[in-house]
Amino acid sequence: MATVRPGAFHPLPVAGVERLTDDSVAVTLAVPPELREAYRYAPGQHLTLRRRARDGTEIRRTYSLCGPAGEEGPRTLRVGVRLVDGGEFSTFALKELAVGDTVEAMTPVGRFVLEPAPGHFAAVVGGSGITPVLSMVSTLLAREPGARFCLIRSDRTAASTMFLDEVADLKDRWPDRFQLVPVLSREETHSGLASGRLDEERLTRLLPALLPVKEIDGWFLCGPHGLVAAGERALSALGVERSRVHQEIFHVDEGGTAGPATAGAATSPEHSEVTATLDGRSGRWPVRDGESLLETVLRNRADAPYACKGGVCGTCRAFLVGGEVRMDRNFALEPDEVDAGYVLACQSHPLTNEVELDFDR
Known part of the structure; x- marks a missing residue:
């Protein structure tokens, strides 16, 4: 078998396009036998997909793998795609992509991962941030009997919640090892937590009521920048070691915070x-x-x-x-x-x- 270079793109046929919500789909790609080892992934990793726009411009977008990770190369790869205002690839995926089409996909990358291990783990996710964590939870519970997981997920409404059935299935399959805490920010519920945003203040009060915060072996924060930043500050205030907190941001507004930089206002030399x-x-x-x-x-x-x-x-x-x-x-x-x-x-x-x-x- 020929060696496949890491980071290379390969054309993969579309085996399925499943509507999840009004503004999201799950796309399944088939992997030929000769590429299965190259596309073996750790739970939480992502794919970079690319296509050519009508004007010839190359479009690349990154989407997390949501299926359970196997110990052998996968026959299929499944990613979740949510429509973004003005998003060229997400619009294409929701409105045009069909079974039988071909999509170029880079081999999996990413360090926001949870390899199966005994312990107690937890995640705070928002919106499409469920995608990599779904892979983590399903892989962990299936392959590690000594593991538990608490998922705190925030969505706008029940109708906008991605992978609702998949998460419910995990809860039914492992009721003693999987704790699910859903929060809706724009819709009242008759059970569970009150509606509203999961900001820093609310998380600081909520997390200790749900879990032994300092005893959790790994915290995983994924979603919009505001939620991830709030979760990081709340965990810090609760005394959680930074090494136990892992994060991945799905979207950052251009007008938002610039994020941590390595040098302030230092300027580049004239020639380099x-x-x-x-x-x-x-x-x-x-x-x-x-x-x-x-x-x-x-x-x-x-x-x-x-x-x-x-x-x-x-x-x-x-x-x-x-x-x-x-x-x-x-x-x-x-x-x-x-x-x-x-x-x-x-x-x-x-x-x-x-x-x-x-x-x-």
Whole structure:
């Protein structure tokens, strides 16, 4: 069997398009036998999908895998897609994509994962943030008898809730090991928690009432930036170690917070060059004024990995071998990754005349 390069795209046939809500679908892709090992994934990882728009522009979008992860390469891959206002790929997926079509998919990536292990785990998710956590929960409960999971999920209304049946099935199958706490922000309910947003104040009061907060082995926060940030602050206030908190943000408003950066207002030198190693090959190129390091590399290596270009997905993660950079924003890398020397190439600008990146580490 030929070796498949990590981060490569392959055309996969669409095996199913299932309507979940009025504004979301689950898309199932078939994986041919020769690619199944390349598409083996950890629970919580995501796929980058790409297509060409009518004007020839390449569109890339990242969607989390929602099915249980097997120990062998999968025959199918299932992702959840929610319609975004003005979103070219999500509009295409909901209105045009059909069984028999072909979609180019990058091999799975991502570090927002939960490998099956004994323990007590919990997640706070909002909206489509359920997608990777659904894979985590279904994989964990099926493969690890000594594990428990508490899912606190926030949705606008019951009708807008993605994977409602799948989560209910998990609750029916493992009632003693799976705790489900649904919250609706825009709809009153006759049972369960009162409606309203899960902000920092409410989470700080709610979490200790539900769980032994400090004894949870891993917290997983996923969804819009506001919810994830509120969850992180609440857990910090409750004394949870940062190393036990894992997060993934699905969407950040352009006018919102810039996120943590690596250097304040430092400016780039007048002339700088970047050396980049990708798939075992290295090159060195001048950085144009105002360019991110990813843009420089893409001008010379079209196979450089990326998806959102917004500092959210982490697909363009690279190790900073030498030099210094400024990251405009970072919603994808954990603090220990930044401390270890990793950067997001799409958000990085040189602060020294020479910068070296390694995309293979």
